[in-house]
Amino acid sequence: MARVAIVTGGTRGIGEAISLALQDMGMTVAANYAGDDARANAFSERTGIRTYKWDVGDFDACQDAVKRVEADVGPVDVLVNNAGITRDATMMKMTAEMWDEVIRVNLGGCFNMAKATFPGMRERKWGRIVNIGSINGQAGQYGQVNYAAAKSGIHGFTKALAQEGARFGITVNAVAPGYIDTDMVAAVPADVLEKIVARVPVGRLGQASEIARGVAFFCSEEGGFATGSTLSINGGQHMY
Numbered sequence: 001m002a003r004v005a006i007v008t009g010g011t012r013g014i015g016e017a018i019s020l021a022l023q024d025m026g027m028t029v030a031a032n033y034a035g036d037d038a039r040a041n042a043f044s045e046r047t048g049i050r051t052y053k054w055d056v057g058d059f060d061a062c063q064d065a066v067k068r069v070e071a072d073v074g075p076v077d078v079l080v081n082n083a084g085i086t087r088d089a090t091m092m093k094m095t096a097e098m099w100d101e102v103i104r105v106n107l108g109g110c111f112n113m114a115k116a117t118f119p120g121m122r123e124r125k126w127g128r129i130v131n132i133g134s135i136n137g138q139a140g141q142y143g144q145v146n147y148a149a150a151k152s153g154i155h156g157f158t159k160a161l162a163q164e165g166a167r168f169g170i171t172v173n174a175v176a177p178g179y180i181d182t183d184m185v186a187a188v189p190a191d192v193l194e195k196i197v198a199r200v201p202v203g204r205l206g207q208a209s210e211i212a213r214g215v216a217f218f219c220s221e222e223g224g225f226a227t228g229s230t231l232s233i234n235g236g237q238h239m240y
């Protein structure tokens with residue numbers, strides 16, 4: 001039986017590349033998205049991958065959605081927590097709403113989705129969870145206290161859940177991308193982006209497919225000895 005994978009935010013950007021990489025590995029993929037129906041429908045038509053709309057920041061919606069996916073294609077073996085948003089501002093301008101929304105979606109989404117899928121993986125004694133962190137959660141970033149805190153939290157979440165999953169055959173890892181050529185980065189002002197690229201030793205933005213390869217390794221059968229680790233894929237911009 002093909003493994004079943006859920007990729008949150010799996011219809012565009014890095015998530016789209018991850019959905020395609022897991023499909024290439026023979027998995028049945030369910031790609032989640034938040035609201036862009038046109039993009040999701042076009043993606044589904046192009047790839048044959050089923051798409052499902054729900055808000056990963058909504059605990060009950062995650063419970064319902066996983067039941068829906070499982071009824072359609074079977075028990076979930078692989079979860080990639082990729083959905084993420086930014087609401088950037090300096091501390092002086094950041095509102096409580098901007099803080100709450102980024103924590104709710106980026107970090108709360110990981111908890112909500114793990115709550116909905118971890119028990120089944122534990123019961124079946126096999127699972128793969130990959131959480132998408134960020135260079136900005138590792139190194140911090142001016143104007144992103146909310147996003148950096150959420151992403152940094154994801155790295156701690158990964159290591160803690162890895163300890164709980166290990167003896168049940170469940171691995172939990174993180175991939176921390178540097179700056180990748182997606183809509184999220186297209187929203188960064190050109191002059192700021194130019195300065196960022198100048199600090200990347202390989203001298204360019206990354207491609208979504210380059211992140212997807214790392215995620216695919218953690219999701220593979222052969223990835224079973226890697227758990228609680230973070231793979232940084234950032235063109236050498238942050239090394240430690």
Ligand code: NDP
Nearest residue numbers: 009013014033034035036055056083084134179180182184
């Ligand atoms: P995009 O903005 O291109 O795509 C985001 C995806 O997440 C979309 O599919 C979107 O759905 C979905 N999404 C957003 N909010 C929710 C929500 N509440 N519930 C469900 N789905 C949601 O993002 P990227 O591909 O650039 O980023 C993917 C991940 O990688 C994020 O976690 C991001 O923080 C991280 N990352 C990205 C970097 C980059 O340089 N791009 C660098 C480091 C980390 P819809 O299409 O419906 O809006």
